[in-house]
Amino acid sequence: MANQMADLPQLPNELLELALAAQNAGQMDKAINAYIAVLDQQPANPDAWHYLGLCQRSQKQWKLAIDSIRKSLEINPDNASALNSMGATLCAVGRFEEAEQYLQKAISQKNDSVEAHRNLGLIYFARKDFKKALKQFRNGLSFDPRHLGLLKSAGNALLHLDQPQKALLLFEKALSVDARDADLQTDTGITYQMVGCFKEALEFNSLSIAIEPGENRHWAAFCACVNGLRPDGTECIEDKLLRLIQEENIAPHDLMMPIAGTLFHRPVFRELIGKYGRFDTNYEGASSDVLRDIEELARIPLFIKLISEYPVTNLVIEKLLTTLRKSILLDQTMIEQVAPGFLPALAMQCFNTDYSFAVTSQEETYLEKLTRRISDQVAAGVDATLSEVALVGCYQPLIKLLDPDAFTGNKVPSYADKMLRRLLIEPHEEKRIRGTIPDWTSSAGDVSDAVRSQYEENPYPRWTHTIKINRRRPVSICLQSPPLNLQLAGYKEPEAPEILVAGCGTGQHAIQPATRFANAKVTAIDLSKSSLAYAKRQTSELGITNIDFARADILKLDELGCNFDIIECVGVLHHLENPIVGWKILNKLLRSGGLMKIGLYSELARKDVIEGRKTVASHGYSPSASDMRQCRQTIIREATKGNGALLQLSRRSDFFSLSAFRDLIFHVQEHRFDLVMIKDHLDELGLQFLDFEMPFAGDIQQYRDSIANRTPQERLLLWHDYEQQRPDTFRGMYQFWCQKTADK
Numbered sequence: 001m002a003n004q005m006a007d008l009p010q011l012p013n014e015l016l017e018l019a020l021a022a023q024n025a026g027q028m029d030k031a032i033n034a035y036i037a038v039l040d041q042q043p044a045n046p047d048a049w050h051y052l053g054l055c056q057r058s059q060k061q062w063k064l065a066i067d068s069i070r071k072s073l074e075i076n077p078d079n080a081s082a083l084n085s086m087g088a089t090l091c092a093v094g095r096f097e098e099a100e101q102y103l104q105k106a107i108s109q110k111n112d113s114v115e116a117h118r119n120l121g122l123i124y125f126a127r128k129d130f131k132k133a134l135k136q137f138r139n140g141l142s143f144d145p146r147h148l149g150l151l152k153s154a155g156n157a158l159l160h161l162d163q164p165q166k167a168l169l170l171f172e173k174a175l176s177v178d179a180r181d182a183d184l185q186t187d188t189g190i191t192y193q194m195v196g197c198f199k200e201a202l203e204f205n206s207l208s209i210a211i212e213p214g215e216n217r218h219w220a221a222f223c224a225c226v227n228g229l230r231p232d233g234t235e236c237i238e239d240k241l242l243r244l245i246q247e248e249n250i251a252p253h254d255l256m257m258p259i260a261g262t263l264f265h266r267p268v269f270r271e272l273i274g275k276y277g278r279f280d281t282n283y284e285g286a287s288s289d290v291l292r293d294i295e296e297l298a299r300i301p302l303f304i305k306l307i308s309e310y311p312v313t314n315l316v317i318e319k320l321l322t323t324l325r326k327s328i329l330l331d332q333t334m335i336e337q338v339a340p341g342f343l344p345a346l347a348m349q350c351f352n353t354d355y356s357f358a359v360t361s362q363e364e365t366y367l368e369k370l371t372r373r374i375s376d377q378v379a380a381g382v383d384a385t386l387s388e389v390a391l392v393g394c395y396q397p398l399i400k401l402l403d404p405d406a407f408t409g410n411k412v413p414s415y416a417d418k419m420l421r422r423l424l425i426e427p428h429e430e431k432r433i434r435g436t437i438p439d440w441t442s443s444a445g446d447v448s449d450a451v452r453s454q455y456e457e458n459p460y461p462r463w464t465h466t467i468k469i470n471r472r473r474p475v476s477i478c479l480q481s482p483p484l485n486l487q488l489a490g491y492k493e494p495e496a497p498e499i500l501v502a503g504c505g506t507g508q509h510a511i512q513p514a515t516r517f518a519n520a521k522v523t524a525i526d527l528s529k530s531s532l533a534y535a536k537r538q539t540s541e542l543g544i545t546n547i548d549f550a551r552a553d554i555l556k557l558d559e560l561g562c563n564f565d566i567i568e569c570v571g572v573l574h575h576l577e578n579p580i581v582g583w584k585i586l587n588k589l590l591r592s593g594g595l596m597k598i599g600l601y602s603e604l605a606r607k608d609v610i611e612g613r614k615t616v617a618s619h620g621y622s623p624s625a626s627d628m629r630q631c632r633q634t635i636i637r638e639a640t641k642g643n644g645a646l647l648q649l650s651r652r653s654d655f656f657s658l659s660a661f662r663d664l665i666f667h668v669q670e671h672r673f674d675l676v677m678i679k680d681h682l683d684e685l686g687l688q689f690l691d692f693e694m695p696f697a698g699d700i701q702q703y704r705d706s707i708a709n710r711t712p713q714e715r716l717l718l719w720h721d722y723e724q725q726r727p728d729t730f731r732g733m734y735q736f737w738c739q740k741t742a743d744k
């Protein structure tokens, strides 16, 4: 604090200006220091007390905030703005009765105190007195008819009073004030859904996603909207979804449900699923039928786009595709008549899922003949046809069969061009990139070796679209803003944060800090060069230049003598022989006061995975591609016979691609935790728990808010209790931030 104070100007006016500027820029620690310096010289400055209280409130230091604003009011008891701030702060900690008195006084001092009207209205709203709340919001609106917060609050009160049409008028007016408010777009969409106007709702529910794709609430409303659409409404939604698929920023699993829902609205699609997608029977019909049905499917742009771009995480669509693929392979006389674009799209789907679909021995024989024929042709200098190449690409990586120069120039149509890029050129590029990745350390031992070889064979995850955050902000602002709202009291902001991503996998993870924090310099290490090569190719295609990739073992990182401001290690420590040994090494590399993001498996949330691992053991499956394919089919069979845990397992998105499936239930080393164990580890390491960073929504988010005032240790234990009641809470894994408070 002494050093920071020495940098501050001396005159109270200048100090006050600096404090206000820092407060407006969101630099709360700096603003607080400056207000304290003003008050050292002018202890009776009511504005400095008031604004200091507001900064403390923004850091959720409720008690300090209330004390500061109270001091301001002792000096100037009639200041309507400070009275309103006091009311709002008391409200935030649930002291509604006191808050009400302050707000009423604020209004009696200054009737046009719009914020006080709103805050008072919010108290009535919280008490579920929606009529009184609405009246108060309307009072505020009479002074400022375009006040965004009042328009939204009044709209919500009307919804509770069962007057959605009137609410819509207010929401639409609010949107004319700020069309970029994603929550407002979603509220408007939900209201249109309430009055049965799903097509209108769709506009708003898709706009909110485009504005804020990382927010679960918008997706939930969007999916509800898709489900509510009548079949005749699906064409407009297909266009919307097609556009959303192009969005670089949207994760595939978010779109899967609405896309599948929309496709199932089409009678023809339902009919084809009924014909080819059933688990209890195998299609045995005529090839002419198959050709005609493929043509129907090829006429649905959303379907073709879906299977080209995303791993399809839907079992009946997988079965449909498996059946059609088999029919074409077993009757190759029809191959040139298959609708153009279908085979390349199917090949991309099979590649994206690492060839996880079931293959019969008959198919293996046919495939062998086909690949032999193509190899012979290539050796004789004769080009294979694109359809034949695509058909092989539906069963195995093309890199095994062809040179990337085999197809060059203009003769390749665009739909096939994309397939050749994905299946042939990109893997070749990754081979070249492997050679450019430096080796920083050797492996630390047998477990590291085994883990490494798993991810060399099956890099995880093989992604095509990822969320790239384009608004780079200082670390403290980014983490202290909604939805995360971490409390980083006394955090010293590094100017160019040095960040380690330990176990970066295929790069998706490293892209997050690299595109989220201003001036970030990211070092991303992993054991597996296949993963690193994938990561490096993808990040350079996205134009991201602030990540250095290297091969290294976490357990040997202390040999390198480097330190970091932030360390992220998600989904990795639980694969070490002894996770705490690796965590300790990472902790040593973290600078004092630095931040760490950790992701660990939850024992409770992985009951289905444990059941899956038992299936692997009882059948003696190895992690070969063919055993893993068989294992998937066994699980699907058991799940359809009623095994609940395996049914859960078959619904995980990792179930659908072979690399992810190996990571899910074939892992050579897996530890699982609970929150009490994690609390003990954090204590041992001198790390302070901050909060989870997970897509919480609904009840879970409400629970998170309700315990926000408790100490970190209490919150961890409360979350532990919560998880016992709702074991699926941390189904992905625990992902949380912590801060190094003591050097250990």
Ligand SMILES: C[S@@+](CC[C@H](N)C(=O)[O-])C[C@H]1O[C@@H](n2cnc3c(N)ncnc32)[C@H](O)[C@@H]1O
Residues within 6 Å of the ligand: 448, 451, 452, 455, 460, 461, 502, 503, 504, 505, 506, 508, 509, 525, 526, 527, 528, 531, 552, 553, 554, 555, 569, 570, 571, 572, 575, 576, 663
């Ligand atoms: C499940 S992947 C997670 C990848 C990434 N963090 C993510 O969230 O997408 C686990 C990764 O950790 C890496 N890994 C496991 N043990 C490691 C070790 N001792 N040192 C470095 N990387 C390791 C693996 O090679 C693998 O790529």
